[in-house]
Amino acid sequence: MDNSRLVLQIDNSRLAADDFRVKFESEYSIRQSVESDIIGLRKVIDDTNMGRMNLESEIESLKEELIFIKQNHNQIAQSGVQVDVDAPKGQDLAQVLAEVRAQYESMAQKNRDELKAWHENKLTEVEVEVIQNTEALQGARTEVTELRRQMQSLEIELESQRSMKASLEDSLRDTEMRNNMEMERYNNMILQLEAELGQLRGNIQMQASEYEALLNIKMKLEAEIATYRRLLDGEDFRLQDALVDQSSTKSIKKVTVTQTLVDGKVVSESTNTKEIGK
CATH class of the missing domain: 1.10.287 (Helix Hairpins)
Structure with a gap:
């Protein structure tokens, strides 16, 4: 102005x-x-x-x-001087x-x-x-x-x-x-804030991966607890089916986040999700 x-x-x-x-x-x-x-x-x-x-x-x-x-x-x-003049008479x-x-x-x-x-x-x-x-x-x-x-x-x-x-x-x-x-x-x-923002994004992605892993563990534990409760309640099902159900829930997802930083800026980002069974 x-x-x-x-x-x-x-x-x-x-x-x-x-x-x-x-x-x-x-x-x-x-x-x-x-x-x-x-x-x-x-x-x-x-x-x-x-x-x-x-x-x-x-x-x-x-x-x-x-x-x-x-x-x-x-x-x-x-x-x-005398002047002679011929004048008329008289x-x-x-x-x-x-x-x-x-x-x-x-x-x-x-x-x-x-x-x-x-x-x-x-x-x-x-x-x-x-x-x-x-x-x-x-x-x-x-x-x-x-x-x-x-x-x-x-x-x-x-x-x-x-x-x-x-x-x-x-x-x-x-x-x-x-x-x-x-x-x-x-x-x-x-530039500094963009670098910090890129770092924060990386941390957020990492925390999201950890949260997803914890969520999977929670779901597995809840499934196991539900199975044990059915056993305790005397439900009629085979142990083999329970073991199959239990084994089917025992899986862990591994999420890998790859970021490329140039001068503190995120220029590329890729996510790789891999399911690992236990």
């Missing part, structure tokens, strides 16, 4: 160890997948940072171009220049507004993407930390199961050794 319980515990420990091994491999695979996702997110963040740097560089270039355009405009406005040159300046400033303002809106839109998109990537990275880090903690817990539990398995195997070996010793002792006892 103890052996069965130990074997069952060992089997349960093996199954638990296999289960923990499968869980460990699964968690390890998940961890590798998360680490791969983290590497991909880091690349996305790097690409985002690079794109932001490119956008900032483009913005700075556009700002410099806008400053250059403003400077050229101011230089043109402040220059004293048209003021200053008015024409003012209209050109106003149109140019309107276009420049439109470009500035569009550039500012585009820059703000791109900056917002980059900020949203950075926030999303940061949250995803933080979630991945948290998940990796939790998986690492679970993996350490599983490794500790697996080591505990291995130690318990080794202990149970040692106990099983000790129990098997004790059982083998007990079985050997019981086998020796069985």
Whole structure:
């Protein structure tokens, strides 16, 4: 019963160890997948940072171009160059220049507004993407930390199961050794008891033979006593018949029992009965 319980515990420990091994491999695979996702997110963040740097560089270039355009405009406005314009009669040159300046400033303002809106839109998109990537990275880090903690817990539990398995195997070996010793002792006892049983059987057969011989003697004596009683009672029979009856009862049976013992065991037995007359 103890052996069965130990074997069952060992089997349960093996199954638990296999289960923990499968869980460990699964968690390890998940961890590798998360680490791969983290590497991909880091690349996305790097690409985002690079794109932001490119956008900032483009913005700075556009700002410099806008400053250059403003400077050229101011230089043109402040220059004293006389320009001959074939204009219709009565048209003021200053008015024409003012209209050109106003149109140019309107276009420049439109470009500035569009550039500012585009820059703000791109900056917002980059900020949203950075926030999303940061949250995803933080979630991945948290998940990796939790998986690492679970993996350490599983490794500790697996080591505990291995130690318990080794202990149970040692106990099983000790129990098997004790059982083998007990079985050997019981086998020796069985051999000894079988030898004693064979001897007892021989003694019983001998006693049975002696009992049968005594029984025959008793029957002979009872027959003789009965004969003498008939003589004493005066029964009418011939002496010769009495002598014949008496002689017929005088017989002894000789019973010979032969046994063959091998390692204390009776392997063969024979009985020989012989009637001997007296």
